[in-house]
Amino acid sequence: MTQEVPNFKKEVLERIKAGEVRMRPKAFFVTRMFAMVMLSVLILILSAFIASYILFILYAGGDTFLLGFGWRGLLTFLIMFPWFAVLVDLALLAALDSLCANFRFGYRFPAGYLFAATGLVAVLMACAINITSIHRNVMNQSQGDYLPVLGRFYDRVKHSSRRDGIFKGEVVSVATSSFEIKYEFDEEDDMPTVIWMPDDMPHLSPGDHVFVAGEAASGTIRAYGVRRMPSW
Amino acid sequence: MNTPETSDEELARAVQEGDEEKFGILMDRYGARLFRYGRKFLSDIDNIDDAVQECFIKAYRNIQSFDTSQKFSPWIYRIAHNTFVDFLKKNSRQPIRLLDFDTFLSHTVAEDPVVKEREQKEMREIVDKGLGLLPPHYREVLVLYYLEDLDYKTIADILRIPIGTVGVRLRRGKEQLKNAYGELQINLEDVQ
DSSP states (O other), X not given: OOOOOOOOHXXXXXXXXXXXXXXXXXXXXXXXXXXHHHHHHHHHHHHHHHHHHHHHHHHHTTGGGGGGSHHHHHHHHHHHSOHHHHHHHHHHHHHHHHHHTTSHXXXXXXXXXXXXXXXXXXXXXXXXXXXXXXXXXXXXXXXXXXXXXXXXGGHHHHSOBGGGTEEEEEEEEEOSSEEEEEOSSOTTOOSOEEEEOOSSOXXXXXXXXXEEEEEEETTEEEEEEEEEOOOO | OOOTTSOHHHHHHXXXXXXXXXXXXXXXXXHHHHHHHHHHHTTTOSOHHHXXXXXXXXXXXXXXXXXXXXXXXXXXXXXXXXXXXXXXXXXXXXXXXXXXXXXXXXXXXXXXXXXHHHHHHHHHHHHHHHXXXXXXXXXXXXXXXXXXXXXHHHHHHHHTOOHXXXXXXXXXHHHHHHHHHHHTTOOHHHHO
């Protein structure tokens, strides 16, 4: 297979000798590699932190209780799910995978498997982060206005979401098929609210912190699910 | 100078240490191969000389990134691949695939040297004459495998895709090529 090859060798060598084409120093490639590794590690840590935040707000905010409240609970769970944070996390994982694809271990794996593997690592790191009290501390600090911006991300843990039919507060009195709660963190509501739950009302005592899923009607809330909140 | 005992990797190391003339030997060794690769891969583009020249300029600029404990040929083919893809993006009207689902899942495809040897001559001619009928991502794998005689692993390193994907693209490329010949009512035996 003989082919006529254009004679650009002379031109390229002349440009090299004239200094028109210069070799990049080794330090450039070492620095670039170091920067890529550091960026990958940072993205992984950020992704793990966001995943741990998602797990934390679902657990500490009581959202996971909704899964035990039948189809209405499931629907509310899906509506309240922090989809935006999940999307950001997936975008970070995709960015991480595209960085990994510059390395042999990255491109040798099918992209789907690499995505699953980096996702699994991020979730395991997230579980490890949640063993510590980092989110709890940030949330509690934000209550004292030490971290006003970051604190907004934790608002949903303690605050009610009336639009979605979620109410969180402290039990002040208990009757046979109803109880009263006082909102601790929703300042606009100082008056206790009556929660009516004719069926399966759990055993509650004044001072309990509760998570209530229900519908507001005529000044009271008809609950379809009540659980004690985890301690913060 | 261009002694057969001097390996590409040794020449590359000499260039890294400042011996510019040795780069000329590397250009002699790879000029024809990259030109052939470019001519087949960029079949619908005219300025292949510029593309190949650009490959060597990029290779010289980035030679310090070459690890001399590895093989030189996948490294320079990788530079050529990137350069040719850039040329395709600039000059071709064909869309370049950004998402490649072939790389997404695992494919079990074994490379069989006996099969390759058996079909090499036949496929070389079919591939050589019908590349323009294929999209670039299939065209490139067929060129590297049948015309440049590279193995799956080297092609995977050049294109930075899983080895299984190389096999899948080869199979699909061959099928598409045969289908295209069929649609054009060209007898494969006439091509050979």
